[in-house]
Amino acid sequence: MKLLLADPDRDFLKAYQTLLSLEGHTVTVCFEGTETVKTAAAEAFDAVILSAVLPRVPCADIISLLQEKRIPSVVLTRRKISAALLLNTPLANAYLPFPFLPEELLSLLQRVSDLAGSGETFPVGDARIDVSGFCIAGTSVRLTAGEIEVLQSLSAGSLTAQERLSPYMNALNQKFALAGKSVRATYQNREGYRLVTSI
Amino acid sequence: MKKASKKFTLYAMLSVFVLLTLLLGIINGVNFTMAASDADRITQMISEQNGALRQGPEGMQIPETPVEGSAQSPAWNAGEKNRGRFGRQGPDSPELTKTVRYFTVTFDASFSSLTAFEISAVDQNEAVSWAQSLLTQQETGWTRSTYRYRVYTLNGKTAVTVIDQGRELTPSYRILLISVCGELLGLIVSFLTLRFVAQKLFRPLEEADRKQKRFIADAESAFKVPLTVINANTEIIERENGPSEQTGAIDRQVKKMISLVKELGSLAIYEDDAAMHTEISLSDLVSASLDAAATRFIQADITLTSEVAPGVMLTADDAAIGKLIAQLIDNAVKFGKTQAFFSLKQENGHVVLTASNDTALPDGSADQAFDRFTRLQNANGVSGAGLGLAYVKDVVKSLNGRVSANVSDGIFTMCIRF
Numbered sequence A: 001m002k003l004l005l006a007d008p009d010r011d012f013l014k015a016y017q018t019l020l021s022l023e024g025h026t027v028t029v030c031f032e033g034t035e036t037v038k039t040a041a042a043e044a045f046d047a048v049i050l051s052a053v054l055p056r057v058p059c060a061d062i063i064s065l066l067q068e069k070r071i072p073s074v075v076l077t078r079r080k081i082s083a084a085l086l087l088n089t090p091l092a093n094a095y096l097p098f099p100f101l102p103e104e105l106l107s108l109l110q111r112v113s114d115l116a117g118s119g120e121t122f123p124v125g126d127a128r129i130d131v132s133g134f135c136i137a138g139t140s141v142r143l144t145a146g147e148i149e150v151l152q153s154l155s156a157g158s159l160t161a162q163e164r165l166s167p168y169m170n171a172l173n174q175k176f177a178l179a180g181k182s183v184r185a186t187y188q189n190r191e192g193y194r195l196v197t198s199i
Numbered sequence B: 001m002k003k004a005s006k007k008f009t010l011y012a013m014l015s016v017f018v019l020l021t022l023l024l025g026i027i028n029g030v031n032f033t034m035a036a037s038d039a040d041r042i043t044q045m046i047s048e049q050n051g052a053l054r055q056g057p058e059g060m061q062i063p064e065t066p067v068e069g070s071a072q073s074p075a076w077n078a079g080e081k082n083r084g085r086f087g088r089q090g091p092d093s094p095e096l097t098k099t100v101r102y103f104t105v106t107f108d109a110s111f112s113s114l115t116a117f118e119i120s121a122v123d124q125n126e127a128v129s130w131a132q133s134l135l136t137q138q139e140t141g142w143t144r145s146t147y148r149y150r151v152y153t154l155n156g157k158t159a160v161t162v163i164d165q166g167r168e169l170t171p172s173y174r175i176l177l178i179s180v181c182g183e184l185l186g187l188i189v190s191f192l193t194l195r196f197v198a199q200k201l202f203r204p205l206e207e208a209d210r211k212q213k214r215f216i217a218d219a220e221s222a223f224k225v226p227l228t229v230i231n232a233n234t235e236i237i238e239r240e241n242g243p244s245e246q247t248g249a250i251d252r253q254v255k256k257m258i259s260l261v262k263e264l265g266s267l268a269i270y271e272d273d274a275a276m277h278t279e280i281s282l283s284d285l286v287s288a289s290l291d292a293a294a295t296r297f298i299q300a301d302i303t304l305t306s307e308v309a310p311g312v313m314l315t316a317d318d319a320a321i322g323k324l325i326a327q328l329i330d331n332a333v334k335f336g337k338t339q340a341f342f343s344l345k346q347e348n349g350h351v352v353l354t355a356s357n358d359t360a361l362p363d364g365s366a367d368q369a370f371d372r373f374t375r376l377q378n379a380n381g382v383s384g385a386g387l388g389l390a391y392v393k394d395v396v397k398s399l400n401g402r403v404s405a406n407v408s409d410g411i412f413t414m415c416i417r418f
Helices: A011-020 A033-043 A057-068 A103-116 A145-156 A163-178 B002-048 B124-133 B164-242 B245-268 B282-292 B292-299 B318-335 B389-396
Strands: A002-006 A027-030 A047-053 A073-077 A094-097 A121-124 A127-130 A183-188 A192-197 B103-107 B112-118 B141-143 B145-153 B156-163 B276-280 B304-308 B315-316 B338-349 B348-358 B402-410 B411-417
Touching: A002 A011, A002 A033, A002 B338, A011 A027, A011 A103, A011 B156, A011 B164, A027 A033, A033 A047, A047 A057, A047 A103, A057 A073, A094 A145, A103 A145, A103 B164, A121 A145, A145 A163, A145 A192, A163 A183, A163 B282, A163 B318, A183 B282, A183 B389, A192 B282, A192 B348, B002 B103, B002 B141, B002 B145, B002 B156, B002 B164, B002 B411, B112 B124, B124 B156, B164 B245, B276 B282, B276 B318, B276 B389, B282 B292, B282 B304, B282 B315, B282 B318, B282 B338, B282 B348, B292 B304, B292 B318, B318 B348, B318 B389, B318 B411, B338 B411, B389 B402, B389 B411
Parallel strands: A002 A027, A002 A047, A047 A073, A073 A094, B304 B338
Antiparallel strands: A121 A127, A183 A192, B103 B112, B103 B156, B141 B145, B145 B156, B276 B315, B338 B348, B348 B411, B402 B411
């Protein structure tokens, strides 16, 4: 993959440029926002990995630009994954909180890339999920890779009890409501999360 | 720190209250005791004069029987040089016979008679029945607030003398009123002064506490990227040169540090961010968390029971609430003996989350459960840093909720109300 890696920490840039290159990716690095915007606008990348805080340009502006160009983005953040983060606008395709292990970034990058290239859609109650578009089909409500994966598991059956899923479920329910859909993810005691359609 | 400041103000206020009450109580107590003593001297004088104060040649009382060792009674022997402790108002005043308002009633087996009646506030019939009601009382005392009475024997009959001390007691009541007002004023001034002093006194400590929290938060944030970088570089070295003992050690230590930093960041400090608030299904979260922890309870030989009402919603930072519930569960698993109980319900418009477990802690020993870096008596040999419940308190407080913990009859109960 041709990747753009943007982070203000040069040591981080160097380490992950090397690591991603060892994985066979072509990596361009930027350490501040203006340069990132220029590079992303000028070249075609398969994905962009960027820090949530870059000098000079807000992260949201860069994500908007990447969405326009339909380039998947992975945002590296110091914040924890929460419903509020997943309800951000504009929304990146994935968020990865610091500190993380190399395999976590590599795995996430691969999953985002796979979803972006899948071209598939699948139904969830009265909604349809546009996987490669990272959104609820027919609406402007965007989803992250994590949310899509949760929905894929839910539509295949129920999800076991995992409290870490709570931010995703809360965010998804609000997004379904925003999209005017009646499907909701709820927890059934001792059965796990399930999709239900409210009347 | 605010708690310490409030405690300081409360205890200081209590001290001021006790001191002022004691001081003013003694002053007023002595004052009223002296008033009672003066009144008793007058009733004694009347009793010694057969139930009636007699008019003397100079307008002073002349007792029928002079006081032993003196040619005259104390009431008249002093003239100008003896006006009593309070001048003309006291029982030693030469004006006593003109100012005292009283009546005396004598009783024998079937007959009662009004021996003296020098009062306008009551009529004679009322005086007799009033005196009769006092026959069963103590020898002397107060009646109808401002009247002093004496029950005594007069010529073989029972006599009751009642004197009106209303006018004489007025200054005492004024002093009492002034004392109460003074105490209230004193308490208000003390409260304002103490609050000011507490603010001055505790501000540096609050600032230090705030800086400590900020430092922990900054440290947690600052460690995140370096740890990620160290780990990435270790991975690069291993890929280029193959794994070694050294890179393995770095890798293990970095993973340990990542875990520590995550714990430090999540538990040592909680700073509420309204932007992170969203509506969450607390029922789902509690149920999911309890189900996920079922195996831990089984491994710990603890029977878990729960009552989770459906549809309980809360607007909060869901990640923080998730950690809060995880802490409650962790606490029950670590410190429960055989039983743990969780409940979630909506009560009078409030969300009430309760977690309880049987415990070896003695009753009333949970006061410090929420203090940072504090571990209770039963934490010996159990892993942890004493941050979990402090985190719970921080989260609950940030949502204007209330949290309490107590140990009663061997059950540790924590109740959270949002």
